[in-house]
Amino acid sequence: MNQHVLILGNPVLRERSEPVTDFGSKETAKIIEDLKNELELFRKRNGFGRGIAAIQVGIKRRVIALNLGQGPFCILNPEITFRSEEVFRMWDDCMSFPDLVVRVLRHTTINIKYTDEDGNIQEWKEISQDISELLQHEIDHLDGILATDRAIERGDIIYKCEYMKNKEQYDSLVDYFIQAT
Numbered sequence: 001m002n003q004h005v006l007i008l009g010n011p012v013l014r015e016r017s018e019p020v021t022d023f024g025s026k027e028t029a030k031i032i033e034d035l036k037n038e039l040e041l042f043r044k045r046n047g048f049g050r051g052i053a054a055i056q057v058g059i060k061r062r063v064i065a066l067n068l069g070q071g072p073f074c075i076l077n078p079e080i081t082f083r084s085e086e087v088f089r090m091w092d093d094c095m096s097f098p099d100l101v102v103r104v105l106r107h108t109t110i111n112i113k114y115t116d117e118d119g120n121i122q123e124w125k126e127i128s129q130d131i132s133e134l135l136q137h138e139i140d141h142l143d144g145i146l147a148t149d150r151a152i153e154r155g156d157i158i159y160k161c162e163y164m165k166n167k168e169q170y171d172s173l174v175d176y177f178i179q180a181t
Contacts, residue, residue, distance in 0.1 A: 005057060006057065023119030031054060032063065035063055035064075036073070048093075050067055064078060076115040076116070078138075080111070080112055081123075082110060088175040092150075093160070100160065102156060102157050103151060107136065109129065129176065130179045
């Protein structure tokens with residue numbers, strides 16, 4: 001697969017992804033392989049990217065590929081089972097709108113339940129803030145929600161080039177900064 005990441009405005013990004021039910025099938029194995037490959041290609045081309053949801057390449061399945069610095073892996077059918085009351089503000093970016101950043105609120109930590117690549121149910125508890133914000137972003141994609149929908153205020157969607165010109169001013173509006181891997 002040499003898919004291209006769908007960009008803001010593509011109606012597919014607004015669709016809710018369907019659960020994976022056929023664990024171990026050739027189709028599911030291909031989705032996993034293709035999504036991991038797409039994440040790695042995006043990282044090579046753009047120098048960033050820790051996660052991608054299958055819907056971002058037009059695959060309407062609840063699959064997320066992640067690379068947290070130790071190679072790509074996929075989680076299937078993730079569900080948030082706990083959200084901390086504590087939240088933080090951050091400038092979020094996305095492969096589907098690589099020229100924009102959006103100021104959003106995210107929960108400091110979450111717990112999730114998901115199925116691993118081998119079809120085993122797993123729980124991931126007390127997830128660190130850096131991974132928690134990423135997973136909230138990617139799970140939103142599976143539900144047809146974009147970071148642009150979560151902008152705190154009307155003026156909180158800006159071009160990255162403007163953010164960079166006024167970085168100190170914009171950084172004073174948030175509590176947290178994305179950690180690249």
